Amino acid sequence: MNPAQAALDRVTRVPGVRGALVASTGDGLVIAEQLMDGIDGRAAAALTGSLVARLGRATAGAGHRPPAFLHLRGEDGSILAATGSDDLVLVAVVGPDANMGLARLEMLDAAGRLG
Amino acid sequence: MRALEPWVEAPLQAFLTESAARLTLLMTTSGQVVAQHGFGRSLDVMTAAALGAGIVASTEELARLMGAAKFEALVHHGAGQSCMLAAFATPRGRWIGLVVFGQETSVGIVQLFFDQMVRQLTDAAPREQPVAPKLAEDFEHELDASLRALFGR
Numbered sequence: 001m002n003p004a005q006a007a008l009d010r011v012t013r014v015p016g017v018r019g020a021l022v023a024s025t026g027d028g029l030v031i032a033e034q035l036m037d038g039i040d041g042r043a044a045a046a047l048t049g050s051l052v053a054r055l056g057r058a059t060a061g062a063g064h065r066p067p068a069f070l071h072l073r074g075e076d077g078s079i080l081a082a083t084g085s086d087d088l089v090l091v092a093v094v095g096p097d098a099n100m101g102l103a104r105l106e107m108l109d110a111a112g113r114l115g
Numbered sequence: 116m117r118a119l120e121p122w123v124e125a126p127l128q129a130f131l132t133e134s135a136a137r138l139t140l141l142m143t144t145s146g147q148v149v150a151q152h153g154f155g156r157s158l159d160v161m162t163a164a165a166l167g168a169g170i171v172a173s174t175e176e177l178a179r180l181m182g183a184a185k186f187e188a189l190v191h192h193g194a195g196q197s198c199m200l201a202a203f204a205t206p207r208g209r210w211i212g213l214v215v216f217g218q219e220t221s222v223g224i225v226q227l228f229f230d231q232m233v234r235q236l237t238d239a240a241p242r243e244q245p246v247a248p249k250l251a252e253d254f255e256h257e258l259d260a261s262l263r264a265l266f267g268r
Contacts, residue, residue, distance in 0.1 A: 027192075028223020046223030053221070
C-alpha cells in the first residue's frame with residue numbers, strides 16, 4: 001500500500017469522516033481518494049488546494065510559517081486539511097457529528113508520512 | 116473580454132472571474148474565433164486559433180489511431196505560465212477552449228471552472244442555428260468583421 005492510500009485508510013476510519021483525498025497543492029489535482037458517493041473529489045481537491053496555497057502565501061507575507069492544519073467549518077460539516085511534504089495536502093470531508101479531535105490527530109500524523 | 120455573440124459573455128465572464136486565467140480563446144474546431152479575453156492584437160488571436168485548432172485535430176487523430184476515446188484536455192505545464200486546450204460539444208457544434216494561466220491559480224481550478232463554463236454555455240446556447248453564408252468571397256469580409264467585433268475597432 002502506498003503512503004497516500006495508507007493515509008486515506010487511517011483518516012476514513014475515524015467516525016463521522018465522509019471521505020478523504022490526497023491532492024497536490026500546486027496544481028489542485030487529486031492523487032488518491034476515498035470518498036462517499038455525492039462528494040465531488042475533483043472540486044474538493046481544486047478548491048482546497050487553492051485555499052491552502054493562498055493561505056500559505058498570506059502567512060508567508062505576514063512573516064509566519066505556512067499553516068499545518070486548516071479547519072473550515074460549515075453548517076452541515078467541515079473540511080479539514082493537513083499539509084504534508086512535497087506540496088501534498090491531505091483533505092477530509094467530515095459530518096457535523098465527527099470526532100474532530102481524533103480526526104485532527106490522525107490527519108496530522110498521516111500527513112506527516114506523505115511524500 | 117469580447118464575444119461575437121452575447122449569450123457567450125456571462126459564462127465566459129464567470130469562468131474568467133473564478134479561474135483567474137490570463138488569456139482565454141473560444142473557437143470552433145475550424146479555428147473561427149467565438150470569444151477572446153486578454154489578447155491585445157488580432158494577429159495573435161488568429162495565430163493562436165489556428166494553432167489550437169490544429170493541435171486538437173492532431174490529438175483527436177492520435178486518439179483515433181490508438182483506438183481511444185477523444186482526449187478531454189491537453190495541458191502544457193510551464194515554469195511561469197501554463198496552457199490548457201480542451202474541445203467540447205455545444206448545441207452550436209464542437210468548440211475549443213484555449214486557456215493560458217499563471218501561478219496565481221492552478222490547473223485543477225481552471226479545469227473545474229472550465230467544465231462549469233461548458234455546462235453554462237450548453238444551457239445558454241440558442242437552439243436555432245443562424246444562417247451564415249459559406250461562400251469563399253464572403254470569408255475575408257466575415258473574418259474582418261469578427262476581428263473588429265473581438266477587438267472593438
